[in-house]
Amino acid sequence: MAVQAQNGSTNHPAVRKRRVRIRYVVLAVLFVSTAINYLDRTNLSVAAPHIQHDLGLSATELGVILSAFSWGYAFLQIPGGWLLDRIGPRLAFGWALVLWSLATVATALARGFGSLFALRASLGVLEAPAFPANGRLAASWFPSSERGRATAIYTAGEYVGLALAVPVLSMLVVAFGWQSVFVVTGVAGLVWAVVWFRQIRNTPQEDPRVDEAELAHIEERHLGRANVVPSSAKLNWGDLRYLLSKKRLWGIYLGQFAINSAMFFFLTWFPSYLTQSRGLELMEAGFYASIPYLAALAGVLLGGWWSDSMLRRGVSVNVARKTPIITGLFLATVIVAANYVDDVGLIVAIMSVAFFAQGMAAISWLLPPEIAPSRMVGLTGGVFNFVGNLGGASTPIVIGVIVDATGSFAGGLVFMSCVALMGALSYVFLVDKVERLES
DSSP states (O other), X not given: OHHHHHHOSTTSHHHHHHSOOHHHHHHHHHHHHHHHHHHHHHHHHHHHHHHXXXXXXXXXXXXXXXXXXXXXXXXXHHHHHHHHHHHOHHHHHHHHHHHXXXXXXXXXXXXXXXHHHHHHHHHHHHHTTHHHHHHHHHHHHSOHHHHHHHHHHHHXXXXXXXXXXXXXXXXXXXXXXXXXXXXXXXXXXHHHHHHHHHHOXXXXXXXXXXXXXXXHHHHHTSTTOOOOOOOOOOOOHHHHHHHTSXXXXXXXXXXXXXXXXXXXXXXXXXXXXXXXXXXXXXXXXXXHHHHHHHHHHHHHHHHHHHHHHHHHTTOOHHHHHHHHHHHHHHHHGGGGGGGGOOOHHHHHHHHHHHHHHHHXXXXXGGHHHHHSOGGGHHHHHHHHHHHHHHHHHHHHHHHHHHHHHHSSSHHHHHHHHHHHHHHHHHHHHHOOOOOOOOO
């Protein structure tokens, strides 16, 4: 007994039961990190009406600036995926968080179109490893039967952060000027980077806090989908050609294009749509804009729960993973109905349904780790996010051009509905099965 006491009581069964499951600590860190990630993406849209006035920008110029993030983000996805495979998600995401937070703070110093575009593009470049790293960590830390909910929860961070922060950021703009939102959100990221490095390890096997019971639970329930670990391999262009030659992968690439297009409409033009097209004051727009974000939160949580629930009931992986995504993309086409109503409450309700649907489809990040060859998970996530973010890059420009050409957002909503339909059809006709490809 004395020996047991001297060695500590951590081996006692009752103490083991009280230990925190470390995978949930990792998930909580991913949740907050994703919220900060999306605050830094959307802070510009909150400040956009004031920036447009102060800097004398046209709608097309503003659309180009709103798209700058996505151009930088998209074109660094493939190198970012390779970097992720080489050094692992802990370092890739952690240092990216530090650097993009500094770029966010620097945005407060922008004085014209050129400097603002350059700073937003650099933000996109520096955020490139973020979501591929999230997907890798979820695949490593959670068994298949829990991965849908885990992906939904960390993805929900983007919507929770936006719903809570957009009204606050709107108040900051009104009270202290548009520069304040970039300082506040950038400093928040720098502080959070300390937490990231303290709490995150690439795999549960690397984390000394993980006990044998939790490690066994994760490893035994991976359903044949082994954890992936960092690789020192050089970027192989043959691998890239392989990933661009598979119909199944093009289905998820095009679906992600549509999902990101819907996301970036809400991240970029939605507050301006409410103020310019529907005549709301900025404070009112900040309040109303938070409602669709909450709806998207409900959508992504439902999508993850629904997918895992089907899997537990014995439904095939193919049906369980694809059904919420396809349903969400079809439902997102309802956004065009906002062109036919004038009541602000109805408009917000329609937008909330559309963003709820986008949220349900956003569990699509489950699929790259499920489909990618095991040695190319990071690179596949990079290609997936590259094509997806071409949607995020092009959508703000297309809508800005439409607004300048027509004086209305109506054509932009038609465009958004058509893109969502394209994404749904890509999953129906191109993604034949959710099954790992082996090169």
